[in-house]
Amino acid sequence: MSLMISVSGIRGIFGTDLTPENLSQFTAGFGSWTGTGKVIVGRDTRVTGQICEDIVVATLQSVGCDVVKVGVAPTPTVAMAVHKHDADGAIIISASHNPENWNALKLLNSKSEFLDAEQGQKVITTSKEQTYSYKKFDEIGSVKTDEDALDYHVQKILELPYIDRDLIASKDFSVAIDPVNGTGTIGIPAIFEALGVENIHSINDEPNGLFAHNPEPLPEYLEDICNLVKEHSCDIGVVTDPDADRLALVTNKGNLFGEEYTQATAFDFLLGKKSGPCATNLSSSRVAEDVAQKHGQQCYRSSVGEINVVKKMQEVDAVIGGEGNGGVINPDLHYGRDSMVGIAMVLQLLAERDITSEEYRNTLPDYEMRKDKIQLSDVDGDAILKKTESIYTEYNPDTTDGVKVDFEDGWVHLRKSNTEPIIRVYSEGTSAQKAKELADRVVAAVR
The missing domain is CATH 3.30.310.50 (Alpha-D-phosphohexomutase, C-terminal domain)
Structure with missing residues (x-):
């Protein structure tokens, strides 16, 4: 395996492919690309996260960037911090669903979106050619810490006009969660508690970056959460990947909802609230079209990749979008996958329709x-x-x-x-x- 370089960042096994040298080089290229502006830095729970953060922050300072650290935080929380601080970009230190010996830099622009092909190529070129420059002692960037980024993210979800916290709380939902010892350990309980959900049962909830099972939320790894739902008679089960931008669900009967159906549920909910099209990628399930047609709307398709879905959403003015891997993109919040807003929308749907998660899943066509x-x-x-x-x-x-x-x-x-x-x-x-x-x-x- 060698270092994987793409327009969205770099990724590799720490200590062999991903090293302090290439971390610093790529960070310097990104910092220079931002115009040596303000950059948010957040990370997931991986053991190498702190080392990578130290390198990234110091390098950003060295090229003149002012840094706002949000610490261990879900990827969507880092994205929201870009808006909160009116930043010029963000670096998320997370290898997403890759095993725990991996790490990566994921890059966001000033709009809180992943870099597009043109932007990413400029960063790659600057990094490889090392055309950045380090600043003198009196020109280096500053560093401050934002300890309230998660609270800001949660509050913005609660402020969405179609999320009724009191209604959700009145249903007294019981939930089970498996955040696989990633950032969902802090983000998922926070959104549930903010929505008035008090009965929470959890497994793999230590933010230590030692993933209890393969961190990609695929069916073959989710037997334990299904059993937890049945053991405690929960209304729904929730699984996130290490950086908590993907959301998988389990019904109250302990049956897997299917990652493809997370997106479909979000589409069904929001298209019932707002008029407009939706968008997803070409490899996502046909159920997205079925839901769109139910609401008299069109579902547009893009190339695979989150930024490609976002570009298509903006092109067609979509009110909701996502990817079939459990990624929900709600532009009322930000243009990025967000498991936390996905949870709020799913609970709101169940509360409004007064239906169990198993009953609702059975209303959707099977593919x-x-x-x-x-x-x-x-x-x-x-x-x-x-x-x-x-x-x-x-x-x-x-x-x-x-x-x-x-x-x-x-x-x-x-x-x-x-x-x-x-x-x-x-x-x-x-x-x-x-x-x-x-x-x-x-x-x-x-x-």
Whole structure:
């Protein structure tokens, strides 16, 4: 494994790929790109987080940036701090769902959005060419600490006109949480308590960065939270990834809601409150379209990647957006995935409709998704995509990001990986077997 560099930041295994040297170099490039302005710095709970924070803060000061430290905080809380302090950008020290030996720098601009391709490339170029400059002793940046960033984030959620704290509190919800020893250990209880939820049962709730299971909130890792919900007869279960921007749910029967359905629930809630379209990426479930059509709205699709969804949302003036990996993007708060506002919206929906989480999940259509890949060791990836497009011309394939073919009973999406020599093959159908059949049919036709 080597250091992964992209427009959104750098990522790698600390001590081998990710080192103090490249951390400092990349931070200096970003600090210079901001115009040596004000930069928010926050981190998740990883063991290497403090070391990385010290390097990042000192480097930012060295190139003339004023730093506001928010400490251990969910990624969406750091994003909200950009707005709070009218900052020129932010560095989030978190490798998201990667294992605990990884760490990363995730970069936000002055709008509290991840960098787009042009912005990110400028940072990469400045970093690699080392065209930044360090300041003299009387020009270095200042450092201050904001201990109220999380409170600010929570308060802004409560101020949303469609979140009724008293109504939610009146339902006396019982909840179970699994924040996998990440930043959700502080963010998730805070939003529940602010909403008047007092009966909270938790596992893996030590903010020590030692993840109790694979930190990606996928079904195969979530048996314990399902059992916790059943053991305490909870109304809902909540799982977050280490930096708490993704949200997975468990119903009151201890059944997995499905990450794809977190987004669908948020869409259903907000489209019932506001008129306008929604947006998600090409690899997210068709249930997003179903929910949009229910409300007489259109669901727009973007290339895979959070910033691409955000750009599409802004282009079409979407009132809600997200990604099928449990990412809810509510522009009334900020343009970024936010598990905490997702929780507030889900509880509000259940409270208003006076329905259990299991009953609500059963109102949504069922789809099964499958993820495969094609190795590219001796195959031309671009040729595969072009051939797929030509074979399925009659289906008007979407070529925004790879090739996506929509069939009556499902879809197949092929796209080149940004990190591996493979083509990712996503498929969805009304059953797991149907999703496999569709993927196998397309791959066989292309081969």
